[in-house]
Each structure stands twice: as structure tokens, then as C-alpha cells.
């Protein structure tokens with residue numbers, strides 16, 4: 001630019017006689033101004049060679065990154081891995097990452113769910129600490145040496161103490177150590193003429209688990225056994241547990257749903273036929289799912305419900321139920337402390353007229369509602385994704401129906417989703433590098449907090 005300015009000064013001096021250019025300044029002042037003119041012109045130019053050399057540098061930098069022994073991971077069992085650069089254009093941006101947003105389920109955790117514990121009526125079933133619970137406790141410097149870990153995987157381990165081998169089918173997604181006690185209640189409920197309240201609750205609880213879901217039993221090609229297939233891993237896990245306990249889902253062919261109660265070897269399994277009347281679907285805004293059935297033997301209407309405690313507490317208002325709710329809260333907290341995913345299970349058993357009454361029955365009201373919402377309005381957009389507005393007519397209708405059913409609390413389920421390998425170590429390294437890590441989840445806050453503590457994301461307070 002300096003050279004250009006000096007040369008243009010020279011030129012001006014040489015051409016000062018050119019009257020048609022109308023120069024009034026001296027060549028020195030003219031050269032001074034020209035300096036800025038050239039500055040503007042050159043500001044637009046980046047030499048092409050510079051671009052090329054930048055690209056070359058990045059290209060070779062990618063190789064150095066791939067050779068970097070510091071970015072080498074030993075994957076146990078699998079093939080070890082070096083860093084793999086897919087796009088060298090992003091090299092320099094890597095160092096600029098400030099925030100990492102991570103989904104909880106499937107990213108921090110394995111998304112392979114195991115049924116661990118439950119609370120029914122006023123008894124809790126299932127013992128031991130989870131890994132997340134122990135990690136959280138360890139970080140809170142509590143005495144963990146006393147708490148023993150129970151880790152019975154039912155895939156390769158028979159139910160403790162049971163002598164009956166035929167009963168125990170393959171049970172994936174179950175890691176439950178009190179089969180005998182819970183199964184005893186189920187037998188009592190089905191075989192005794194006057195079963196205890198606890199036994200009745202256990203039977204209803206397991207029945208709701210088998211019914212309230214969107215699972216389909218399919219026959220495995222090889223083993224010819226029925227296996228459960230579901231879109232939601234939570235649903236699959238709960239249904240597998242009900243199956244494991246002896247309340248088997250045999251067929252779902254809406255409206256026909258068939259259950260089979262398998263009690264013991266000597267006794268014949270009992271078939272139950274249910275007619276599915278309607279399903280009020282789960283959305284992440286509703287945080288609950290309701291399925292209504294008719295028991296074809298008794299004719300009674302069963303409104304089955306499962307969902308997050310924050311939502312369910314609003315629907316369970318009955319005084320006596322509140323007492324049960326209070327005592328269940330303690331277990332809910334325990335389960336959350338262990339990082340377990342909890343769901344509240346509830347049910348109402350109603351007279352057939354609640355559904356069928358030609359004037360006020362919910363069958364009629366549902367039909368009317370479906371008619372009126374046939375033309376979708378803006379407020380319902382995204383209902384299935386849970387992003388509908390507060391005035392969503394579908395949500396309102398569901399709320400009304402669910403409140404009218406006056407469901408009764410049956411119990412709580414607790415499902416374990418283990419942390420993936422090396423998650424705490426990885427997060428610590430992120431934090432050391434001053435990268436802010438966010439965990440995204442729809443789980444209960446307490447559960448999320450304890451998972452956060454277990455994976456080094458949060459400091460225990």
C-alpha cells in the first residue's frame with residue numbers, strides 16, 4: 001500500500017500539468033489520501049495462495065490429530081480407537097467448544113432398562129443399592145461399605161429359592177430379587193376366597209403393568225417363545241416384569257387383549273380377556289398414559305394409569321389415598337436417590353354405566369370430542385410431540401376424563417438405567433477443560449440430580 005501510495009504520488013507529480021484531472025492538492029497530500037484508497041481496495045483481497053496453504057495445513061493437521069496418542073481410547077472388548085477426523089474444516093472450531101448439551105437416556109446412560117424395585121400398597125419389594133446410588137453416596141462421603149450390592153440378572157440366574165423351573169421364562173429387563181415374596185401375594189389373590197388387601201393390590205398392580213402399555217407380544221422365530229416388542233423402552237421393561245411375575249401378556253389385538261395368569265406348575269394357567277376401549281396416549285407434556293379396559297368377565301370398566309408423580313399426585317385426591325401417598329413418598333425419594341426412574345401406577349374400577357351410559361357415559365363424550373376436534377385447531381398442533389399449547393382441546397378433554405375416573409394409587413415402579421462406561425471420567429475432563437456441560441432430561445428432578453452427582457456433573461451439596 002505504501003509503495004502504491006508513493007508511486008501514485010510520483011505519478012501525480014509527473015502529471016501535474018493535466019488540467020482535465022482537476023488536481024488541486026500537492027502530490028504529497030494526494031499520495032497521503034491515496035494510501036487510504038489503496039487500503040480499502042486491498043482489504044477485499046486475500047491471496048489465493050494463502051487460502052491454499054491454509055487448507056494444506058488443516059489437511060495435514062488432521063493426520064497429526066489422528067496420530068495423536070493422547071486422543072487414543074482403549075475400548076475393552078472392542079477394537080481400540082484413535083481420533084477419527086471426518087472433516088478437516090472443523091479442526092480449529094474444536095478448540096472453541098464451550099457448551100456440550102447431552103441427552104440423559106441413551107447418551108449418559110445405556111438405555112437398557114432393568115426393573116429393580118417397586119412399592120405396592122404399603123410394602124416395598126426389591127433390595128440393594130444401584131451403582132448410581134452408590135456413586136452418589138460415595139461422593140457425598142457417606143458410608144457405603146455397609147450397603148451391599150445385589151446384582152442378580154434374571155437372564156442367567158433363577159429366581160432365588162424357587163424350585164419350580166418351568167415357571168421361569170426368559171426375563172430380559174428384570175433384575176429383581178424378591179420374586180418369592182411378591183409372587184406369594186399374587187397366588188394368594190388368585191387362589192384364596194378372601195385374599196388380604198395387600199394381595200389384591202399386588203394383583204391389580206401387576207395387571208395394570210401388563211395392560212397399560214403399547215407392547216405387542218411376538219413369537220421369536222428361533223425359540224418359539226413370546227417376546228415383548230414396544231416402541232417405548234419403559235413400557236417394554238414394565239411388561240417384561242409383569243410377565244416375569246406371572247401376569248403374561250399373550251395377545252394384543254385391539255380391542256382384544258388377552259392375559260394369562262401363571263401361578264405354579266400344578267395349577268392350570270388362568271386366561272383373562274380384556275376389551276380395550278380407548279387409549280389416552282402418553283406425551284412428554286402429559287407425562288402420563290391412560291388406557292381404559294372392560295373386563296369381559298365382570299363387565300367392570302378399569303381405568304389404568306401410569307405416569308410421573310408430579311402429574312399423578314393431582315389426580316389422586318381421595319383422603320384415604322393421601323395417607324398411602326404420604327408413605328409412598330418416602331420410597332419415591334429413596335428410589336430417586338438411587339437414580340432410578342420412577343412411575344406411579346394407579347387404577348379405578350368403575351361401573352359399566354360410567355362408560356356406556358347413553359346420556360353421560362364417557363363413550364359418548366369421547367365420540368363427541370373426536371367429532372369436535374376432527375378439524376384441528378392451532379392450539380392442538382404438536383400434541384403428540386408434547387409441544388401443544390396450554391389450551392389444547394385434546395389435553396383438556398383427557399384431563400377431564402382422568403379426573404372423573406378418580407383413580408386409586410396402587411404403587412410405584414423403579415427402573416434402573418445404568419451409566420455408560422467412563423461417563424464420570426469424560427465429564428470431569430470436560431469440566432477441567434472449562435467446557436460447560438448441560439444434561440437434558442424429562443425425568444424427575446431428584447433422579448436427575450443424583451445421576452448428575454454420580455457422573456461428576458454436580459457437586460453434592
Ligand SMILES: Nc1ncnc2c1ncn2[C@@H]1O[C@H](COP(=O)(O)OP(=O)(O)OP(=O)(O)O)[C@@H](O)[C@H]1O
Nearest residue numbers: 104105282284287288289306307308441442443444
Ligand atoms: N410410557 C410412559 N407412560 C407413562 N409415563 C411415562 C412414560 N414414559 C415416560 N413417562 C413419564 O413422563 C416423563 C417424561 O418422559 P419423557 O420421555 O418426555 O422424558 P425424556 O425427556 O425422554 O427424559 P430422558 O431422556 O431423561 O428419559 C418421565 O419422567 C416419566 O415419568
Ligand code: NA
Nearest residue numbers: 105234442443
Ligand atoms: Na424418556
